[in-house]
Amino acid sequence: MLKTGCLVLSIFMAAPVMAAVPSVKVLIAKSLKKIIVEGIDLQKTIHTQNKSEQYRGRKSISFDCRPSSNARKNFPKSPLLVASLSSPTGLISWGKNKYNGELQLLTNPGMESCDLVNLIPMEAYLTTLLSKEMNGTWPVEALKAQAVAARTYAYDRIRKGQGIEAEDKLYHLESSEKDQVSGTFMDVTANTMKAARETHGEILVGPSGKIAPVFFHSKCGGKTLRPDQVWGGVEEGYRSVNCTFCNKTGMKDWKHHMKGEKLTTMVDKVLKRYYADQTVGSDIRLMPDSTENSELRLYVGDRLHIIKKSYLRNLAGRELLPSNNFVMTMNNEEVHVKGQGYGHGVGLCQLGALELAKRGYNYRQILSHYFPRHKMKKAY
Numbered sequence: 001m002l003k004t005g006c007l008v009l010s011i012f013m014a015a016p017v018m019a020a021v022p023s024v025k026v027l028i029a030k031s032l033k034k035i036i037v038e039g040i041d042l043q044k045t046i047h048t049q050n051k052s053e054q055y056r057g058r059k060s061i062s063f064d065c066r067p068s069s070n071a072r073k074n075f076p077k078s079p080l081l082v083a084s085l086s087s088p089t090g091l092i093s094w095g096k097n098k099y100n101g102e103l104q105l106l107t108n109p110g111m112e113s114c115d116l117v118n119l120i121p122m123e124a125y126l127t128t129l130l131s132k133e134m135n136g137t138w139p140v141e142a143l144k145a146q147a148v149a150a151r152t153y154a155y156d157r158i159r160k161g162q163g164i165e166a167e168d169k170l171y172h173l174e175s176s177e178k179d180q181v182s183g184t185f186m187d188v189t190a191n192t193m194k195a196a197r198e199t200h201g202e203i204l205v206g207p208s209g210k211i212a213p214v215f216f217h218s219k220c221g222g223k224t225l226r227p228d229q230v231w232g233g234v235e236e237g238y239r240s241v242n243c244t245f246c247n248k249t250g251m252k253d254w255k256h257h258m259k260g261e262k263l264t265t266m267v268d269k270v271l272k273r274y275y276a277d278q279t280v281g282s283d284i285r286l287m288p289d290s291t292e293n294s295e296l297r298l299y300v301g302d303r304l305h306i307i308k309k310s311y312l313r314n315l316a317g318r319e320l321l322p323s324n325n326f327v328m329t330m331n332n333e334e335v336h337v338k339g340q341g342y343g344h345g346v347g348l349c350q351l352g353a354l355e356l357a358k359r360g361y362n363y364r365q366i367l368s369h370y371f372p373r374h375k376m377k378k379a380y
Ligand SMILES: [Zn+2]
Pocket: 219, 220, 221, 222, 223, 243, 244, 245, 246, 247, 349, 351, 352
């Protein structure tokens, strides 16, 4: 008996410890009045009634997301997981879209409609995302760099979500530019599968070994920015790095001009919203600006203000200010803006990564260019 026990123990100890692949809860649609899901041998769980049901063969299930006023009275006033649907085939359809994993219906706080969440294993999630955030036909080494960056972003969100109660726990991130855009099963290509497989579990960590929020954008236009230059919060390890690799692709250098009054209105809003400053004035003068500055220095009347260019972009929109990499000057009553790139400019420059991959750089070299102080780690 003792011998068998030792044998069992030694086999157990020799086996490698494999951490499980985490699943991501992705918010894929909001404010739906009606949801129809379809699949084979569907398993349906209605959480609000503690009830599960399995259907044989192909089945289509419809949910009306406008409860009767009577039913609404009984619902809590916070978001709630109503139902989960999955299929043993691993695939489930919502309209024309097929998803890997499980679909979950949430009620939103107004109880007027439903939100839809896809619970999907991380690696499958990345195979759909790479086609949306980059392009499924891009070189594999560029896709691998993006896979590591997007995996790190999602992994960080899962970890942060674990300690949070209520609504944040119902999903980790949105499939939108607010977080990162993922696709459906139809977006998976041979290259996106290869990129996820060959970077399985790899994430970036900061110089101290702490998991870092990793950001990426379309085109930096010459140099990347640090998170503190754009959003204000300091994240360890970030550097602003030069990038000459994206200049031949994507959006061309752009320029605009606008009336001084338009800038006055925008500056007024930026001061109120981001600096809690109630300064009102029409006499604006811009101080000399350069691409080195992530902030604008300007006078309103006789008071000097320093405002982040990114805050101005948030208000002005992407039509007027496609990136945070711009120079603003004033000539009489006319304001001239000249800029490069597209997107917030922090972290990985996607078009730069594309060019580096075409030149033969591998994904580790690409990542170490944009994240020179970060390190690679296997999360699972
Ligand atoms: Zn770039």
